[in-house]
Amino acid sequence: MGALPGGKVTITDLAQRLGISKASVSYALNGQAGVSETTRARVLAMAAELGWYPSSSARALSHSRSEAVGIVLSRDPAQIGSEPFYMHVLAGIETVLGAHEMSLMLRLVEPRREPGDGARDLAVYERWAGERRVDGVILFDHFRADPRPPLLERLGLPYVRLGAGDDVAPTARGASVTVAQAVDAATLVEALHARGHRHIAHICGPVALLHEEARVAGVAAHAQRLGMSVVVSAADYSADDGGTATIAVMAGLVPGTQGFPTAIIYGNDLMAVGGLRALGMLRLAVPGQVSVVSWDDSILCRLSSPPVAALGRNPLELGSRSAQLLLELMAGHEPRNAASAPGVLQLRDSLGNNAYGPAAGD
Known part of the structure; x- marks a missing residue:
């Protein structure tokens, strides 16, 4: 048949081609009950043939989701760009989100000067939640009396603490990828x-x-x-x-x-x-x-x-596990922690024996 000329393929187009209702097409495309498996297969095959893709905004509205994950980093932008650790962690997160056709919203705010100085990033979370811009967030750089988890619990936003201590327990909406x-x-x-x-x-x-x-x-x-x-x-x-x-x-x-x-x-x-x-x-x-x-x-x-x-650690895996854990929370799974693997020392030329010998009595 080929794609329809003159514009984007719609659900109405698919329904007319297949001789079924728009509701049936919508059920089939969104994986909902209400149509037979035979009809679902016909709809998906026709959609693929005509080059139909779901509207991300419509899909988000139908599921009351934004299809996006948020990260706020309280660091100097120049530092983020030059530090390989962050680049690898973010790449790991993007790998998982991309596979699920989700977006990453990244905001950089002025670095904290002291532990309690978190008003800048807190305002971002409140705005994201109020505007339904993100479905969950990943937290970096944890402090004592960190105000972010209590705020996210109140806002109802699932969150994952990346690199938390192994003594941190899951909360009602929060999980952690822990590091010993x-x-x-x-x-x-x-x-x-x-x-x-x-x-x-x-x-x-x-x-x-x-x-x-x-x-x-x-x-x-x-x-x-x-x-x-x-x-x-x-x-x-x-x-x-x-x-x-x-x-x-x-x-x-x-x-x-x-x-x-x-x-x-x-x-x-x-x-x-x-x-x-x-x-x-x-x-x-x-x-x-x-x-x-x-x-x-x-x-x-x-x-x-x-x-x-x-x-030798694996920041790419640290990022991907954090994203996977957040997707679980967003899907309604029980919060849980996941432990990252310990680092393995990579021996290189900068590490040598003490040339002056150990202290007396050793």
């Missing part, structure tokens, strides 16, 4: 201890973030268990700030320093690369005098000089 930060901390600290490092530094991200708080606590606990000292300095995830924190740590300007750090754990790949540059400026050889390890792996770690040892 203590397990990853043990992997990094034990790798350094096995190579003779006893005085280490941890350059973390903003400590107001719950995952950074958990990482700092995990590194400190495992270091203490193994008789190691740790000095902690917070940075903002950027390469420049990672370099600045590195210089401060190596100069002994950070309170708590108990000896020359022979290894540094960085909270992400950008800070690790900035740290490498700073160590070069200080004429400190890597790994001859200082070993470097990143909590995030990326192509930056593989292409740096020397290549940076890093925890």
Whole structure:
């Protein structure tokens, strides 16, 4: 038969071609009861032949859904564009949403200055809910007394906390993809201890973030268990700030320093690369005098000089699992948590033995 000339194919066109009612065509196309399987098959075959596609706005109205998922990121846009972790997570989310013909609404708001500063993103959620712009949201960067989950519960919006702690329980409308930060901390600290490092530094991200708080606590606990000292300095995830924190740590300007750090754990790949540059400026050889390890792996770690040892995680899978979990909630399933796999240390040239030997008595 071929497509109809002169414009878009409508349900009326399909009904006239098939000699059935528009209601029957609508039932068949939307997978609803009220037509036989034979009729449904005829309608779908004719729709495919004529090149008919459902109107996204009409479909959303008929199901009282927007067919969209929302994400609000409280980060500097330049930082989002340069940090591979976010790009991979968003790609994982898009892969799942695209397979279900759903859209992703992404908003960037001014970064928080303190944990309670969330008015900007809260206003976005309220507007989205009021206008029915999204059917659910995915949350990044969790704080203590985070105002977002209570708000989303009140608004009736399903949500998934991406990268939440493994002690976070599901709520009436909220699920989580959890990360066991203590397990990853043990992997990094034990790798350094096995190579003779006893005085280490941890350059973390903003400590107001719950995952950074958990990482700092995990590194400190495992270091203490193994008789190691740790000095902690917070940075903002950027390469420049990672370099600045590195210089401060190596100069002994950070309170708590108990000896020359022979290894540094960085909270992400950008800070690790900035740290490498700073160590070069200080004429400190890597790994001859200082070993470097990143909590995030990326192509930056593989292409740096020397290549940076890093925890191999799977941010693409983290994103896809978050999206799948949110689709379950939106379909009415019981909220549940899904645990992400622990990171696996990728050994590279930046990680070496302590050239000065372990502390006396070890």
